[in-house]
Amino acid sequence: MTSSVLTACQAGIKAWQDAFNRQDAAGCTACYEEGCTMLAKPFGEFTGREQIQAFWQQIIDQGFKDVEYTQMEWSAEGEDGYLLTSSWTMNKAYGVVHKEHWQLQSDGTARLVYDEFEVLGER
Template sequence: MVSPAQKDLVVSAVLQGSAIWKAAFNCGDANGCAAQYEADAVMHARPFGTFTGTAEIAEFWQKIMNDGFAAVEYLDQTIAVIDANSAVLSANWKMNQASGLIHQELWVLQPDGTAKLREDDFEVTGE
């Protein structure tokens, strides 16, 4: 059982990590986005493919940004705490040229107290 205080800590870290990721994306900073993932994270970007590690993830986000995608927003966001060190974020999302679903962002607390993405599973469902 996760104590209420630990649950609050996990949720706060996830919200902060997610806000940093969105700010980096909206500023066109692919490396800033990739910095919010663990070094060996796995990202399933439907229909584009699977990307492993921060270098591949940064390349993916850079291409998306180069193609003119910007202004990401999360809608109907939920965070489910799994244990004392991790939580899953899910949401709908939209940006200037696309929209879709975040099926699962698995955020894990790091030794410094921040949360980073270990797994990211999202899809584009519309423009």
């Protein structure tokens, strides 16, 4: 595993965070591979960019913003990806990322191929 794969994965989560914090659901969704599955506890499972974008748009429309990640841990997954676990906070909620699988794409960027997170409480 090369450090360039980890760098691409870290750039991927930064791109997602930046898009969310500027209230850009389409920008968030661009960080997901087309057939990605997202398990958002307790909301449900969403598959594909259309469903994922609708979820993020609804969250943004409800006033959620300012996501920050802490306790980020990266572990290699195969030759072309990394798994991320972390805690997160927003202006109105907090929780954990159980498993984000970031995978290097043919264009050199990393995208999510699986996303599992949980809201643990409101702020």
